[in-house]
Amino acid sequence: MGLKERILNWLREHFAPIEIYKKIESPADTLEVPIDIKRENAELQRELLKARKKIEELEEQVRILKGEKEKEKAEEIMNQAEVFKRMESNQSFKWYVIPEVPLRVTSIWSHREFTDEYGNELPYLVGFKFIQEKEGVYVQPLLSPSPLKFFKKPKVFAMNDAVPLGAFPLIFSDEKEIVSWMKEGRLRINFNENGKFIPPYLVTETSKVVEGEAKRRGKEKS
Numbered sequence: 001m002g003l004k005e006r007i008l009n010w011l012r013e014h015f016a017p018i019e020i021y022k023k024i025e026s027p028a029d030t031l032e033v034p035i036d037i038k039r040e041n042a043e044l045q046r047e048l049l050k051a052r053k054k055i056e057e058l059e060e061q062v063r064i065l066k067g068e069k070e071k072e073k074a075e076e077i078m079n080q081a082e083v084f085k086r087m088e089s090n091q092s093f094k095w096y097v098i099p100e101v102p103l104r105v106t107s108i109w110s111h112r113e114f115t116d117e118y119g120n121e122l123p124y125l126v127g128f129k130f131i132q133e134k135e136g137v138y139v140q141p142l143l144s145p146s147p148l149k150f151f152k153k154p155k156v157f158a159m160n161d162a163v164p165l166g167a168f169p170l171i172f173s174d175e176k177e178i179v180s181w182m183k184e185g186r187l188r189i190n191f192n193e194n195g196k197f198i199p200p201y202l203v204t205e206t207s208k209v210v211e212g213e214a215k216r217r218g219k220e221k222s
Contacts (some may be wrong), residue, residue, distance in 0.1 A: 002194055007051050094128035094142065102147035121145065 122143035129140040
């Protein structure tokens with residue numbers, strides 16, 4: 001039952017016409033009964049009009065909210081389509097990440113932070129670089145000496161990748177673990193002993209078995 005029907009039912013229950021019984025003692029008294037009934041009906045009509053106006057206002061608010069929601073959804077779809085168009089036209093693109101807390105990355109082998117060719121530490125993960133090749137999409141982590149901030153991009157370094165993930169834009173579908181884990185903020189990144197990124201074996205902090213499998217396969221690749 002809709003909101004309009006519920007309000008009208010409530011009004012019918014609480015403002016139903018009242019039968020008036022009045023002892024008539026003179027001819028003049030006969031005029032008082034219909035006058036009282038008309039006054040009662042007028043009050044009911046005013047209440048009904050107020051209720052209908054309120055219902056119309058609520059329905060208009062619902063229509064506006066639905067329109068805004070549909071507009072947001074349409075904009076989101078258009079933005080996604082624009083991203084995919086750029087991905088198809090470009091063989092590579094960078095995806096920067098600005099989390100509430102800076103993401104620090106260390107090697108699962110040495111437990112140390114990665115460095116550039118001059119030995120400068122690159123402790124922060126600031127995004128990923130996606131490269132489209134025939135065999136699939138390669139993913140390179142972007143490391144930086146400082147956290148990423150709005151309107152201020154630090155110098156970043158792309159690490160070498162190891163195994164392709166798939167093709168644009170399939171790697172960004174919700175069915176892929178890389179997307180769902182990143183949305184939930186529980187992504188853990190694995191590298192082999194040579195510092196190679198191992199995207200197929202992204203694991204969470206609680207996935208100890210999967211993590212061990214990633215380490216073992218990383219050693220086999222070296």
